Amino acid sequence: xxxxxxxxxxxxxxxxxxxxxxxxxxxxxxxxxxxxxxxxxxxxxxxxxxxxxxxxxxxxxxxxxxxxxxxxxxxxxxxxxxxxxxxxxxxxxxxxxxxxxxxxxxxxxxxxxxxxxxxxxxxxxxxxxxxxxxxxxxxxxxxxxxxxxxxxxxxxxxxxxxxxxxxxxxxxxxxxxxxxxxxxxxxxxxxxxxxxxxxxxxxxxxxxxxxxxxxxxxxxxxxxxxxxxxxxxxxxxxxxxxxxxxxxxxxxxxxxxxxxxxxxxxxxxxxxxxxxxxxxxxxxxxxxxxxxxxxxxxxxxxxxxxxxxxxxxxxxxxxxxxxxxxxxxxxxxxx
Amino acid sequence: xxxxxxxxxxxxxxxxxxxxxxxxxxxxxxxxxxxxxxxxxxxxxxxxxxxxxxxxxxxxxxxxxxxxxxxxxxxxxxxxxxxxxxxxxxxxxxxxxxxxxxxxxxxxxxxxxxxxxxxxxxxxxx
Numbered sequence: 001x002x003x004x005x006x007x008x009x010x011x012x013x014x015x016x017x018x019x020x021x022x023x024x025x026x027x028x029x030x031x032x033x034x035x036x037x038x039x040x041x042x043x044x045x046x047x048x049x050x051x052x053x054x055x056x057x058x059x060x061x062x063x064x065x066x067x068x069x070x071x072x073x074x075x076x077x078x079x080x081x082x083x084x085x086x087x088x089x090x091x092x093x094x095x096x097x098x099x100x101x102x103x104x105x106x107x108x109x110x111x112x113x114x115x116x117x118x119x120x121x122x123x124x125x126x127x128x129x130x131x132x133x134x135x136x137x138x139x140x141x142x143x144x145x146x147x148x149x150x151x152x153x154x155x156x157x158x159x160x161x162x163x164x165x166x167x168x169x170x171x172x173x174x175x176x177x178x179x180x181x182x183x184x185x186x187x188x189x190x191x192x193x194x195x196x197x198x199x200x201x202x203x204x205x206x207x208x209x210x211x212x213x214x215x216x217x218x219x220x221x222x223x224x225x226x227x228x229x230x231x232x233x234x235x236x237x238x239x240x241x242x243x244x245x246x247x248x249x250x251x252x253x254x255x256x257x258x259x260x261x262x263x264x265x266x267x268x269x270x271x272x273x274x275x276x277x278x279x280x281x282x283x284x285x286x287x288x289x290x291x292x293x294x295x296x297x298x299x300x301x302x303x304x305x306x307x308x309x310x311x312x313x314x315x316x317x318x319x320x321x322x323x324x325x326x327x328x329x330x331x332x333x334x335x
Numbered sequence: 336x337x338x339x340x341x342x343x344x345x346x347x348x349x350x351x352x353x354x355x356x357x358x359x360x361x362x363x364x365x366x367x368x369x370x371x372x373x374x375x376x377x378x379x380x381x382x383x384x385x386x387x388x389x390x391x392x393x394x395x396x397x398x399x400x401x402x403x404x405x406x407x408x409x410x411x412x413x414x415x416x417x418x419x420x421x422x423x424x425x426x427x428x429x430x431x432x433x434x435x436x437x438x439x440x441x442x443x444x445x446x447x448x449x450x451x452x453x454x455x456x457x458x459x460x461x
Contacts, residue, residue: 015433017436017443029440037384038384040379044375049345049376174341176341253440254441257434257440260429261434264426265430270352
């Protein structure tokens with residue numbers, strides 16, 4: 001194929017995305033034209049390193065409920081808090097204040113006492129959130145149930161009381177799973193097991209006993225008697241991202257990608273290469289910020305991406321490397 | 336009780352450098368890179384893509400212990416470029432590839448939103 005003449009779609013050879021389902025808490029998509037390590041790094045980063053806010057420190061003024069303080073504190077940590085505009089908020093560890101302040105901490109207070117004969121339920125919606133915080137949404141408990149109550153924290157009998165003050169901080173799931181933005185991430189490839197990455201256990205016939213994935217229809221089943229291809233590598237990956245509610249599912253992907261780019265940029269600067277890229281990756285940026293190629297306009301970074309020019313950065317070339325998924329002839333791209 | 340703090344998995348210590356290069360004398364054109372506070376997310380990504388990069392003869396990585404967030408990457412090149420240059424090149428390529436993924440994803444997502452909004456309008460009789 002003549003790559004030079006291929007200027008109708010400059011990004012024909014790079015990563016491609018096809019979204020099959022999306023709503024307020026899910027996004028399912030197919031990622032193709034990438035290799036396993038590329039897709040898997042995306043999966044790992046959205047699960048472990050996209051920052052959110054969660055309750056981290058709880059002060060108990062009164063707790064006469066049947067649950068122990070630490071038990072309640074653990075439950076509080078797991079309540080999803082709104083983290084959509086988290087970029088205004090620094091990590092408490094990096095904040096100038098040294099401890100906690102309005103910039104890096106959101107205070108949530110709750111005071112409940114059961115006075116009636118009925119058992120009283122205490123929900124996340126009973127929190128009052130301090131107004132001194134980076135912006136007016138960050139730290140609000142996420143409430144999605146139709147009654148608008150939010151997650152149940154504990155139940156109180158007549159005379160029992162719960163009075164707490166919680167400090168919510170920004171963090172990542174590598175430190176504690178309560179900071180995960182995702183509740184589940186599906187990651188699948190090769191639904192027909194053509195690559196034999198799986199060794200399916202069976203009684204008599206693996207084909208009959210194992211249910212087919214829903215993505216099996218998306219790829220050609222193996223031909224009868226087809227010889228095993230030793231050189232085949234996976235290149236279509238099926239993601240099913242489920243948000244915990246604190247960040248929108250598409251934002252999780254976007255922030256994960258930014259996070260990875262920052263990591264890579266830090267290596268470039270760490271190796272002593274002159275790079276302004278590091279400053280520019282400071283904090284998550286809005287999607288599409290890079291559409292005009294402005295991100296890479298400093299020396300050494302321009303031309304390759306984001307220009308609609310006739311020459312494709314991904315256009316590949318004559319070398320063997322040109323045939324890889326991100327094929328770059330080694331001259332057209334980063335020079 | 337004496338477990339290390341969890342944030343030590345990703346916060347660099349006071350005198351720690353993110354990445355250090357050590358020339359490996361046992362092989363020609365070979366360097367070892369030590370990445371502190373990193374894990375398979377970055378290590379596997381870099382190692383796999385270095386293997387595909389031009390002028391790189393050999394590349395491998397290890398995480399010596401699952402509790403120790405230190406990545407070891409060894410790169411051998413054919414001498415046309417240094418291992419460090421190869422690594423920087425791959426980092427830049429990957430940043431670009433992820434930038435493209437970001438654009439692709441945004442475009443597809445916006446398109447999808449427009450389609451579903453259109454469908455809703457139809458359902459509502461607009």
